[in-house]
Amino acid sequence: MRENELLQHIYAASRALPESVVIGPGDDMGALAIGGQTVLVTVDQVVDGVHVNTATTPIERVGRKAIVRNLSDVAAMAALPCGAVAAACLPSDFGAERARALFDAMRQTAERYGCPLIGGDVSVWGGKLLLTVTVFAEPAGVEPVLRSGAIINDGIYVTGELGGAWDEQGGGPHLDAEPRIALARTLAEDPAVGLHAMIDLSDGLATDLGHICERSGVGAVIDEAAIPCRRGGGAAAALSDGEDYELCFTAAGVVPESVDGVPIARIGHVVAANDGAPVVMRGKDGSAKPLAACGWEHRGE
Amino acid sequence: MRENELLQHIYAASRALPESVVIGPGDDMGALAIGGQTVLVTVDQVVDGVHVNTATTPIERVGRKAIVRNLSDVAAMAALPCGAVAAACLPSDFGAERARALFDAMRQTAERYGCPLIGGDVSVWGGKLLLTVTVFAEPAGVEPVLRSGAIINDGIYVTGELGGAWDEQGGGPHLDAEPRIALARTLAEDPAVGLHAMIDLSDGLATDLGHICERSGVGAVIDEAAIPCRRGGGAAAALSDGEDYELCFTAAGVVPESVDGVPIARIGHVVAANDGAPVVMRGKDGSAKPLAACGWEHRGE
Numbered sequence: 001m002r003e004n005e006l007l008q009h010i011y012a013a014s015r016a017l018p019e020s021v022v023i024g025p026g027d028d029m030g031a032l033a034i035g036g037q038t039v040l041v042t043v044d045q046v047v048d049g050v051h052v053n054t055a056t057t058p059i060e061r062v063g064r065k066a067i068v069r070n071l072s073d074v075a076a077m078a079a080l081p082c083g084a085v086a087a088a089c090l091p092s093d094f095g096a097e098r099a100r101a102l103f104d105a106m107r108q109t110a111e112r113y114g115c116p117l118i119g120g121d122v123s124v125w126g127g128k129l130l131l132t133v134t135v136f137a138e139p140a141g142v143e144p145v146l147r148s149g150a151i152i153n154d155g156i157y158v159t160g161e162l163g164g165a166w167d168e169q170g171g172g173p174h175l176d177a178e179p180r181i182a183l184a185r186t187l188a189e190d191p192a193v194g195l196h197a198m199i200d201l202s203d204g205l206a207t208d209l210g211h212i213c214e215r216s217g218v219g220a221v222i223d224e225a226a227i228p229c230r231r232g233g234g235a236a237a238a239l240s241d242g243e244d245y246e247l248c249f250t251a252a253g254v255v256p257e258s259v260d261g262v263p264i265a266r267i268g269h270v271v272a273a274n275d276g277a278p279v280v281m282r283g284k285d286g287s288a289k290p291l292a293a294c295g296w297e298h299r300g301e
Numbered sequence: 302m303r304e305n306e307l308l309q310h311i312y313a314a315s316r317a318l319p320e321s322v323v324i325g326p327g328d329d330m331g332a333l334a335i336g337g338q339t340v341l342v343t344v345d346q347v348v349d350g351v352h353v354n355t356a357t358t359p360i361e362r363v364g365r366k367a368i369v370r371n372l373s374d375v376a377a378m379a380a381l382p383c384g385a386v387a388a389a390c391l392p393s394d395f396g397a398e399r400a401r402a403l404f405d406a407m408r409q410t411a412e413r414y415g416c417p418l419i420g421g422d423v424s425v426w427g428g429k430l431l432l433t434v435t436v437f438a439e440p441a442g443v444e445p446v447l448r449s450g451a452i453i454n455d456g457i458y459v460t461g462e463l464g465g466a467w468d469e470q471g472g473g474p475h476l477d478a479e480p481r482i483a484l485a486r487t488l489a490e491d492p493a494v495g496l497h498a499m500i501d502l503s504d505g506l507a508t509d510l511g512h513i514c515e516r517s518g519v520g521a522v523i524d525e526a527a528i529p530c531r532r533g534g535g536a537a538a539a540l541s542d543g544e545d546y547e548l549c550f551t552a553a554g555v556v557p558e559s560v561d562g563v564p565i566a567r568i569g570h571v572v573a574a575n576d577g578a579p580v581v582m583r584g585k586d587g588s589a590k591p592l593a594a595c596g597w598e599h600r601g602e
């Protein structure tokens with residue numbers, strides 16, 4: 001069974017949600033109207049052997065990643081984080097000191113981004129380490145930016161550098177990812193940018209840009225030469241490696257070349273939906289190559 | 302390592318939370334002020350082999366339990382559920398049809414209680430089934446009822462029948478638990494009841510009433526003969542079996558004998574904190590027995 005098939009079933013079943021559901025399943029965060037307040041929510045799991053490797057990665061960095069992975073979803077909505085809860089399944093031989101170090105790292109990382117940890121659930125079991133973090137956010141004056149807002153002729157942009165974020169031992173840049181919260185709000189707050197759609201890059205550019213296309217009913221043409229590849233990697237890595245936790249967005253206006261030192265690259269533009277693959281890449285040799293969603297289907301499947 | 306030890310560490314580290322945290326870790330739900338709105342949150346895990354047994358329990362009932370377990374926490378605050386997100390780790394041989402049945406059961410159960418499922422995360426892995434559900438709730442005109450509000454001379458009450466909720470094969474009444482949301486709000490809204498403190502019974506009466514005592518800085522004396530034991534069980538089962546998902550509360554006023562057909566039993570009263578065990582049970586033979594927290598430490602530990 002594939003995750004995506006199940007998610008399609010869940011989305012289909014969610015068409016008749018009550019009016020209090022401001023954003024239903026299928027975006028980086030869902031949102032509810034509670035009282036007069038819009039509250040955004042996201043949940044993500046970090047599984048040992050899939051999203052981290054506890055055999056090679058210090059436990060503090062594992063805890064940091066479990067929080068940052070969710071905060072990257074907050075950035076993708078241009079929202080402001082306001083709190084989190086965490087659930088953990090700890091292996092029975094995990095050790096009390098290591099457990100305290102893990103939770104301290106989660107709490108401190110969350111607090112650094114204005115996101116206090118207000119509750120949790122701990123189980124000890126025979127399996128591997130599993131952390132499930134739920135983060136809440138508020139629009140705080142900025143309309144949430146959806147995956148579904150892309151418009152034909154928008155430019156397509158990505159932040160930072162892509163590909164090679166996960167090395168063979170489970171280390172690498174994915175452990176140092178910075179959630180692009182401030183950057184996203186800077187873009188969303190500037191009407192000259194004309195920000196239309198946004199997603200965070202967790203499964204590889206091909207898959208994640210494909211989600212924007214699918215939800216927006218559009219296609220995308222990107223230029224291989226314009227993709228900001230991490231040193232030592234090529235476009236293939238950027239398209240499919242995943243775990244970058246950068247942003248991909250579409251905008252109709254003038255987009256700065258960087259925000260607070262984070263580079264922003266224009267990699268293509270939005271076109272009408274095509275019948276085959278939603279994303280087409282123009283190669284350095286001039287070829288036009290339709291991209292299958294070839295992103296990172298997480299290793300545990 | 303024991304869950305409780307780690308939780309104490311987490312609570313201690315949470316003393317300096319920002320003002321937006323209305324209720325910090327250590328109650329049935331945490332709460333945040335988001336905009337002008339108080340939003341309550343709880344997270345709970347359902348682990349195969351610990352909280353359910355998928356070898357003997359239909360998958361629809363597993364999904365139901367994953368939602369109800371959280372809704373029971375909402376009841377314990379006298380709050381109203383308003384939405385949920387769910388994360389799942391599915392075994393690689395789980396099967397697509399079974400996965401769809403599981404999610405349909407979760408979604409339908411949540412909706413029945415006014416709690417639409419607005420997002421999720423699915424992983425497929427080599428381990429056992431694990432479901433993590435986060436539920437949001439709002440006070441909706443009722444001040445959240447904490448564990449910490451018990452006052453000396455309050456009566457101590459429980460709803461329903463306790464003990465024997467989990468049979469040897471993992472079946473039993475825990476699969477049919479009804480979250481006491483309406484009952485809790487009826488009690489909280491009636492000033493004649495004088496509701497002071499409340500908790501839901503998931504770990505056994507001794508442990509959970511012990512939490513009220515600890516958080517309130519009081520002690521409790523309960524009468525063995527007054528405990529509403531499920532047919533075939535005795536006080537020992539009620540004190541320690543767990544998984545009842547009934548409510549235990551303290552109140553200073555007049556408490557009805559039942560609400561909407563659910564019986565409410567007075568089982569004792571609140572006393573000054575004693576040095577030893579917080580809960581003392583008067584036996585049917587007139588003895589006074591201090592109860593260690595002897596509740597259900599979940600089976601996977």
